[in-house]
Amino acid sequence: MTHDPLRSSSVVSRRAALAGLGSGGLGLALVSAGLTGAQEATPATAAAANTRLVERLVAAIGAGDSSGMDDLLSPDYVQHQPGVPPGREGFKQFIIALGPTPLQILHTVAEGDLVVVHSVIPGVDPAATPERELLDLFRVANGRVAEHWGAANVAPGAATPSA
Numbered sequence: 001m002t003h004d005p006l007r008s009s010s011v012v013s014r015r016a017a018l019a020g021l022g023s024g025g026l027g028l029a030l031v032s033a034g035l036t037g038a039q040e041a042t043p044a045t046a047a048a049a050n051t052r053l054v055e056r057l058v059a060a061i062g063a064g065d066s067s068g069m070d071d072l073l074s075p076d077y078v079q080h081q082p083g084v085p086p087g088r089e090g091f092k093q094f095i096i097a098l099g100p101t102p103l104q105i106l107h108t109v110a111e112g113d114l115v116v117v118h119s120v121i122p123g124v125d126p127a128a129t130p131e132r133e134l135l136d137l138f139r140v141a142n143g144r145v146a147e148h149w150g151a152a153n154v155a156p157g158a159a160t161p162s163a
Contacts, residue, residue, distance in 0.1 A: 047110035050140040054115040055105065057138070057145055062103035066092040074144040081150040091148075103134070113140050 057072045077088040107118040115138045123131035139147040
């Protein structure tokens, strides 16, 4: 009986299992596991594809455009951020109500099916809403965003409007 690192019951990371296959065994293991799509060829390409998907979603949010959300969000999308309506339809309504909001992505970090985005909403008028700093965690499944967690704060050093 041969040892199959992708189907092993021992606790081994997916990355370590793939590394143990070597370049020749990786393709065979992916085909036998049914993982033949370009996004799933390696952890690095999957993370890059997931990052591009999330960046498209963030751009649509910034533009206030909910028209393409069905292509970006899973039908069973789960929203974990308080104050944002649940589900894909609730999120689309939230984006419409929010309207265009300039978002500047500062950092993205991706590993496996998770993508973290650190961004800011620049303050345009010091007497209006101050700059906001956002931290969002997205989980991607089957080429669509399946879950989102987020937090927003007044950015450090931003002026708070006087009452």
